Amino acid sequence: MSKKQFKAESKRLLDLMINSIYTNREIFLREIISNASDAIDKLCYLSLTDTNVGMSRADYKIDIIPDKEARTLTVRDNGIGMTMEECENNLGVIAKSGSLKFKGEMDKDQAEGEDLSIIGQFGVGFYSAFMVADEVTVITRKYGEDMGVKWESRGADGYTVTPCEKESVGTDVIMHIKPDTEEEIYGTFLEVWKLKALIKKYSDYVRWPIKMDVEHRESFETGEKDDNGNPKYDYRMVTENETVNSMIPIWQRSKSEVTDDDCIAWYKEKNRDRKDPCALVRINAEGAVSYKAMLFVPGEENENAFTGDNKGGITLYSNGVMIMEKCDKLVHDYFEFVKGVVDSPDLSLNISRELSVLLQKLLQHDRQLRVIGQNLEKRIKGELEKLMRDDRPKYEEFFRNFGVHLKCGVCDEYGRYKDLLRDLLIFYTSDEHQVTLKEYVEKMPESQKAIYYASSDSLKHAMSLPQCEEVKARGYELIYLTSPLDEMVLECLHDQDGKLFCNVVTDDLGFETEDEKKAAEERDVENKELLDFVKESVGDAVASVKLSRKLTNQPCCLTTEGGVTLEMEKYFRHGPSEEMRKVRATRVLELNGEHHAFQALKAAWEAGDKEKAKTMSLILARLAEMVSGAEIEDPATFAAQVSELF
Numbered sequence: 001m002s003k004k005q006f007k008a009e010s011k012r013l014l015d016l017m018i019n020s021i022y023t024n025r026e027i028f029l030r031e032i033i034s035n036a037s038d039a040i041d042k043l044c045y046l047s048l049t050d051t052n053v054g055m056s057r058a059d060y061k062i063d064i065i066p067d068k069e070a071r072t073l074t075v076r077d078n079g080i081g082m083t084m085e086e087c088e089n090n091l092g093v094i095a096k097s098g099s100l101k102f103k104g105e106m107d108k109d110q111a112e113g114e115d116l117s118i119i120g121q122f123g124v125g126f127y128s129a130f131m132v133a134d135e136v137t138v139i140t141r142k143y144g145e146d147m148g149v150k151w152e153s154r155g156a157d158g159y160t161v162t163p164c165e166k167e168s169v170g171t172d173v174i175m176h177i178k179p180d181t182e183e184e185i186y187g188t189f190l191e192v193w194k195l196k197a198l199i200k201k202y203s204d205y206v207r208w209p210i211k212m213d214v215e216h217r218e219s220f221e222t223g224e225k226d227d228n229g230n231p232k233y234d235y236r237m238v239t240e241n242e243t244v245n246s247m248i249p250i251w252q253r254s255k256s257e258v259t260d261d262d263c264i265a266w267y268k269e270k271n272r273d274r275k276d277p278c279a280l281v282r283i284n285a286e287g288a289v290s291y292k293a294m295l296f297v298p299g300e301e302n303e304n305a306f307t308g309d310n311k312g313g314i315t316l317y318s319n320g321v322m323i324m325e326k327c328d329k330l331v332h333d334y335f336e337f338v339k340g341v342v343d344s345p346d347l348s349l350n351i352s353r354e355l356s357v358l359l360q361k362l363l364q365h366d367r368q369l370r371v372i373g374q375n376l377e378k379r380i381k382g383e384l385e386k387l388m389r390d391d392r393p394k395y396e397e398f399f400r401n402f403g404v405h406l407k408c409g410v411c412d413e414y415g416r417y418k419d420l421l422r423d424l425l426i427f428y429t430s431d432e433h434q435v436t437l438k439e440y441v442e443k444m445p446e447s448q449k450a451i452y453y454a455s456s457d458s459l460k461h462a463m464s465l466p467q468c469e470e471v472k473a474r475g476y477e478l479i480y481l482t483s484p485l486d487e488m489v490l491e492c493l494h495d496q497d498g499k500l501f502c503n504v505v506t507d508d509l510g511f512e513t514e515d516e517k518k519a520a521e522e523r524d525v526e527n528k529e530l531l532d533f534v535k536e537s538v539g540d541a542v543a544s545v546k547l548s549r550k551l552t553n554q555p556c557c558l559t560t561e562g563g564v565t566l567e568m569e570k571y572f573r574h575g576p577s578e579e580m581r582k583v584r585a586t587r588v589l590e591l592n593g594e595h596h597a598f599q600a601l602k603a604a605w606e607a608g609d610k611e612k613a614k615t616m617s618l619i620l621a622r623l624a625e626m627v628s629g630a631e632i633e634d635p636a637t638f639a640a641q642v643s644e645l646f
Contacts (some may be wrong), residue, residue, distance in 0.1 A: 003157070003160050004158055004159055004160065004161065004608070005158045005579075009112070010406065016276070025131045025132055025184070025204060026189075026198055027127050027201075028128040028131050028132050028175075028608075029075075029128075029169070029189075029195065029198045029199070029202070029203070030096055030198070030202035030203050030321065030322070030520075031125030031128045032075045032126065032128075032129060032175075033062060033064075033075060033199070033202075033203045033206060033210065034125060034171075034203070034206070034321050035078075035125060035126055036062045036063065036075055036077035036079060036171065036173075036208075037171070037206045037207065037208055037321075037471075038059045038082050038484075039077050039079025039081065039171055039209075040062070040078065040079035040208050040266070041061075041472050042078070042079060042080040042082075043055070043078075043079045043080040043143055043169070044060060045082065046058065046143070053143065054370050054396060055078070055628070056515065059208075060078060060079070060208050061077075061078065061208060061209045061210075061211050062075065062076070062077050062206070062208055062209070062210045062211065062446075063077075063210075063211050063212070063246075064188040064195055064199070064211070064212045065212075066189075066191070066195060067190070068187075068190050068463075071176065071177050071187075071190065072175060072176055072177065072193075073133075073174075073175045073177055073189060074172055074173065074174045074175070075172070075173045075175075075533055076170065076172045076173075077170050077171055077208075078168065078169060078170040079169075079170055080142065080143050080169070081140045081141045081142040081145070081148075081169050081171055082138075082140045082141055082149060082171065083142045083145060083149065084149045084161060086142070086161065087138065087140065087149050087151045087161050088161060089125065091138065091151050091153075091159070091161075099429075101479050102336050102367050106642070107558075112252070119348065122223065122618065126173075127340070129173065131635040132175065132177055132178060132186055132189050133175035133176050133177055133178060134155070134174040134176060134177075134178045135152070135153070135154045135172070135175075136152070136153055136173065136175055137150065137151070137152045137165060137172075137173075137176070138150070138151040138152075138171060138172070138173055138174070139151075139166055139171070139172040139174070140166070140171040141166040141168065141169050141170065141171075142279050143169045147162060147163050147164070147165070147166075148163070148164045148165060148166030149162070149163060149164065150162050150163070150164040152552040155192050167274055169618055171569070173505040177190060178562075180432050182617055189378060189495070190341075192212065192213075192214060192215070195212065196212065196214070196244050199244050199245055200244070200245070201322070201323075201325075202321070202322045202556060203245060203316065203321060204246050204249075204320075205245070205247065205248070205249040205252075205320030205321070206245055206320055206321065207246065207247055207248070207319075207320060208247070209243040209245065209247060210243065210244055210245040211239070211241050211242065211243055212242060212244050213239050213240070213241055213242075213584070214239070214240055214241075214242045214244070215237050215238070215239050216237070216238055216239075216240060217235050217236070218235065218236055218237070218238045219233045219234070219235050219237070220233065220234060220235075220236060220556070221233060222233070222234050223267050227258065236574070241586070244275045244360060245340060245455075249317075249320055249341070249343065250262065250263065250266050250294070251292050251293065251294040251318070251341055251343060252292060252343065254292060255282065256529070258428065260280055260282075262280065263280055263296075264276055264277060264280065264296075267280075267296045267339070268342075271298075271339060272294075273298060273299070273435070275299035275300055277296040277297055277298055277299055277300070277301050277394075278297050278298070278299050278385075278387065278394055278397065278398050279296070279297035279341075279383045279384065279387055279398075280294075280295070280296055280297075280379060281293070281294070281295040281296075281340075281376075281379050281383050282295075282645065283295075283375070283376070283379060285372075285504075286576050287374060288343060288371070289344065289346050289371045289638075290345060290346055291342055291343060291344035291345075292342075292343050292344075292373050292378050293340065293341065293342045293343070293345065293372075293376060293381065294341055295313075295314065295339070295340035295341075295376065295379075295399065296338065296340050296381070297337065297338055297384070297402070298337060298339060298381075298401075299397075299400050299401075301337070301401040301402060305387050311326070311340065312341065313326030313327065313328050313330065313336070313339060314326070314327050314328075314330050314341065314376075315327065315340070315341045315342070316330065316342055316343075317341060317342065317343035317344075318344060318345060318408065319345050319488065320343065327342075329373075330372065330373045331343065331373055331377055331380070331413075332377065332409065332417065333405070333408065333409065334405050334406050334408060334409025334410065334412070334417065334421060335376075335380055335405070335409075336405060336407055337401075337402045338380060339547060342372060342376070344368070344372060346368050352614045357496060362415060376502070377420075377608050380418065381424065382430070384398070385423065385543065386426055388424070388426075388436075390395075390465035395426075395432055396426065399434075402481065403425070403426075403483075404485065404643055405427070406421050406424050406425060407485045407486070407489050408485065409421050409494065410422065410425070410458050410487050410491050410492050411485065411489060413492075414492075415492040418438060418492050418493055422437060422493055422496070423436055423437075423438060424436075425437065425481045425489070427440075427453075427480065427481065427486075428437055428459055428479070428480045428482065429478060429480065430463070430468070430472060430476050430477050430478040431477055431480055431482070434564060435479075435498040437451070437493070438496065438497070438512065438626045440479065441496050441499055442477075443477065444477075444499070445476070448476050449499075449510060450499060450501065450502035450509075450510070451476050451479065451496060451499050451501050451502065452471045452476055452477075452479070452502050452504055452506065453478060453479040453480070453481055453490065453498070453502070453503060453511070454467065454478055454481065454503070454504050454505060455480075455481040455482075455486060455487055455503070455505065455565060455566075455567040456480070456481070456482060456567065456629055457482065457484075457567070457570065457629055458482060458534055459480055460538075462480040462481070462482060463480065463631055464627075465557075465627070465628075466551050466553070466554030466556075466557045466627060467504045467505045467550050467552075467557055467559070468504055468553070469550070469551060469552045469554070470504075470509060470511060470550050470551075470552060471504055471509065471555055473552065474511065480506065481567070484567065484568075484570060484571035485571075486567075486569055487503075487565060487568055488568070503565065504550070505557075505558075505559050505560065505565065505628075506559055506560050506561070506565060509550065513628060520549055523547055524546065524547055527547060529600060529604055530601075531545045531546060531547070531591075532545075533605060533614075533617070534589070534591070534601075534612065534617040534620075534621075535589075535609075537613070537614040537617035537618060538589065538617055538618060538621045541587065541620065541621055541625075542558075542587045542588060542589040543561065543586045543587055543588060544561075544588050544589070545588070545589045545590075545591065546588065546589075546590055546591075547590070547591055547592075547593045547594050548591060548593070550590070551590065551592040551595070552596070553595075554627065555591070555592050555593060555595040555596075555597035555620060556589065556590060556591050556592060556595075556598075556620045556621075556622050556624040557590050557597060557625055557627055557628065557629070558587055558588065558590070558591055558624040558625060558628040559587075559588045559590055560585040560586055560587060560588060561586040561588055562586045564583060564584070564585045564586070565585055566585050566587075566628055566629065568585065569583060569584055569585045589620070589621055589624055591620065597616075597620065601613060601616040601617065601620070604616060612644075615641050617636070618638075618641055619641050619642060622638045635641075
């Protein structure tokens with residue numbers, strides 16, 4: 001029989017698919033197995049009304065048969081098969097899916113409650129075989145037909161379709177594996193271990209048993225005895241036909257069948273995590289978009305969570321067939337630490353199940369997927385809020401591990417998600433416990449007008465900042481910011497229930513009366529010459545010097561002017577660009593006019609001992625840097641200056 005040509009558009013699509021769309025060669029097996037599963041689904045469905053089928057559900061199977069000598073890989077099913085016309089229509093025209101057509105017909109008169117899920121609704125998956133095979137042969141026989149059909153093709157150059165003998169109903173897809181090259185060892189797709197791994201990865205939850213001949217080492221008695229009279233044993237290799245897939249995924253089973261402990265055990269095995277997750281979310285949603293999900297919040301952050309394969313992510317399935325191993329666009333980045341699975345039959349994918357850049361772009365804009373993602377985020381947030389209410393220590397542990405993700409989410413896209421996430425944030429306070437901003441505001445006394453906070457690189461240092469003294473003296477609670485992101489988080493949040501945030505280091509605390517302000521201004525005028533001298537002595541290390549209105553016990557401190565604080569400066573120093581790394585805070589040296597250190601400085605200056613006064617000025621400036629957590633550029637010089645006073 002003469003070779004038939006693919007239609008021109010089909011030929012172009014085949015070439016594009018093999019060379020561009022399908023970048024991950026190993027998914028070919030998933031596609032062929034999914035087609036086999038579809039064929040069995042169809043015959044099983046027909047058997048509900050046709051008693052002549054003569055097969056029960058236990059009879060259906062998919063066989064995987066590698067032949068190293070012939071260099072072929074066969075996927076065999078005992079499903080409904082195809083006629084010659086169907087071979088022409090389904091295999092001769094790329095992207096025309098028989099599964100999709102069948103599902104459309106069956107949906108019209110489907111028996112109520114019957115689960116008819118056809119995986120292969122995409123139409124191009126079969127041709128993924130040409131990524132690993134230079135020739136594909138399909139031998140098939142349709143249920144109810146006496147003759148079989150043989151379809152053969154070597155790719156884009158065309159195909160032949162002829163009648164043939166076939167004893168049983170079903171389809172054999174025989175892939176003639178390509179010769180090995182320096183770039184690709186195609187022969188690995190004939191190895192049992194490789195095939196088992198691919199089935200486990202992509203097709204583990206196909207509903208029909210996938211069987212293979214697998215060799216095992218078996219011990220047997222030799223008939224001889226050792227010196228102690230015990231039987232001797234030897235070993236031999238035996239071949240057994242095994243089912244290599246799990247078939248029924250744990251998330252598809254009802255809560256009455258699977259306990260939370262069962263789910264946790266599954267999670268720990270799949271993720272190789274020895275620690276229990278801190279939260280579990282189980283979802284069975286039905287409606288405009290139906291899906292099942294089983295999500296986990298890990299018990300601890302992976303030390304390599306932000307890199308490559310160690311990053312979290314949700315695996316996306318369609319009827320038990322894996323579509324994407326880590327669908328990181330299903331939920332936003334602030335929940336990227338969540339692991340688990342989502343399985344939906346309603347994903348309107350108009351391309352095969354390939355893990356390609358093109359598919360990823362399509363997924364991002366898929367309406368059904370967006371709906372699922374929005375619902376998942378609501379449930380994740382609800383579960384975290386429940387954890388916060390019911391087990392506060394456990395939530396605090398969660399926040400230590402994953403709080404940075406939530407903080408980044410608040411700052412992302414100019415604060416777009418701040419209201420969604422703000423109630424999940426917790427901060428340390430001067431009362432030595434952690435609170436949400438809502439909890440903080442609820443405890444505020446009526447006299448307190450703002451939410452006071454102090455920033456530092458550690459909790460211990462924040463607690464010792466001298467600028468906090470006046471706030472504490474008034475009995476007000478402080479929030480301590482200890483993450484480089486925290487100040488930007490508060491800036492994005494702007495307020496909490498109408499209460500503005502006030503930085504005790506940079507902002508006016510608003511505590512002074514008019515009389516106190518007037519007295520402070522008079523002190524500034526009185527000491528202007530001395531303050532100018534200190535500024536001249538210190539040089540460009542600070543932008544200005546003034547008397548402090550915040551200090552009570554400490555001699556000095558550093559504050560800043562403008563939008564960049566000292567903690568922000570530390571953060572910017574590690575930025576990705578040179579311009580960002582050059583950003584500096586505008587430093588202000590504040591001196592406590594009532595402290596004996598300032599009085600000693602003033603006495604030296606008034607006595608005309610300018611060298612001593614200059615040394616004291618430099619020492620106070622360095623002390624302020626130390627208290628603020630800034631690095632002293634020349635500690636040896638500082639030590640020498642201190643020594644001069646003795």
